[in-house]
Amino acid sequence: MNSDSSKTSAAWRTVERLVQGVQTSDGAGVRLTRVLTQQLQRRLDPFLMLDAFRNENPDDYIGGFPDHPHRGFETITYMIAGRMRHHDSAGNQGLLGPGGAQWMTTGSGLIHSELPEQEQGLMEGFQLWLNLPAKDKMSAPNYRDIPSAAIPEVVSADGVRVRVIAGSSQQLAGAVQRPVTEPLYLDVHMPAGSRFVQAIPAGHNAFTYTYRGQVSIGGTVVNDRQMAILANNGGTAVSIEAAEDARLLIIAGQPLNEPIAQYGPFVMNNAEEIQQTLRDYQAGKFEAAVVQSL
Secondary structure, three states: OOOOOOOOHHHEOOEEEEEOOEEEEEOOOEEEEEEEOHHHOOOOOOEEEEEEEEEOOHHHOOOOEEEEEEEOEEEEEEEEEOOEEEEEOOOOEEEEOOOOEEEEEOOOOEEEEEEEOOOOOOEEEEEEEEEOOHHHOOOOOEEEEEOHHHOOEEEOOOOOEEEEEEOEEOOEEOOEOOOOOOOEEEEEEEOOOEEEEEEOOOOOEEEEEEEEOOEEEOOEEEOOOEEEEEOOOOOOEEEEEEOOOEEEEEEEEOOOOOOOEEEOOEEEOOHHHHHHHHHHHHOOHHHHOOOEEO
16 A cells, blocks of 8 residues: 655655553553653654553453543543443443544543453553643543444555544545644554555654554564654655554644643643642532533
C-alpha cells in the first residue's frame, strides 16, 4: 500500500529515538506500560500520555479503574481484546469490546470508571491522552462509544489492513475528526513482506507503537512493545516495512505550543488553573457534569 511514488527520500520521516516504556500500575492495581510519559509531553505535543496494557493474568487487571476525575483533555481508549465497562458522573455507560474505541472529552470535568467485565482471559488495549487547547479546556464534556464495526477499514492488495480511528488514511476518513489538534490514529496490521506508506503533515508530531512482531522505519528496527518517535524534520510521510507479521499504531497531531500544567488526572495551562480545578473537585462540581454526545 504505497502513496505517491515520486516522493524523494527527503520527504520521509525517520526515527529520532526508540522508547521502551515504563512498567507501572494504575487504578486498582492494573499493570501496564506507560509508553508516553510526562517527560515526553513537550516533544509529542498535543499528546500527553499513552498507556499500553496486555495482561492474561486476571490479578493484573481485575481491579480496573474505579471512579476517578478528569479535566482539560481527551481520553481515547482502544481495545484489542477483553471487555471494559464505562460509567460516568452524568449517568452514561458503555461496554468497550474487542476492536472498539471510546472517545471522551473531559472538558470542564467529570468522574468516570472503567471496570473489566471478565474474570479470565486476555485484556489488551491502549489509552491515549490528547490535550485540549486552552480555549476548550472548560467546554462541556463529551462522550462517545465507537464499536468495532463503526471504525472504517481499508485493505491493500498485498493485505495491509488499516483501521482508521481518527484522521484519514488512503483517502478514507476515520471514525473521529478533530479540529485544532487534527489527530491521526491508525491501527495497522501488516503481513510479512509488506510495506505501508502514510502521509503525515509537515510540522505534526508523530510516533508509532509496535504491539506485535517487528517493523522497520527508514532502516531502524522497531520491536514489539517499542515506541518510535518520528523526526519532525519537514517530512510528509512515513514508510514502514514488515519482514514478519506485525501490528502497530501510528499516531500524529498538530502541536498546540501552549503551556502544560498537569496534576495527576487534571491538565490545564498554569498552576492557578490547577488550584481552581482542585477547589472545584472538592466542592463536588464534577459530580454534576453534563455530558454531550460527540
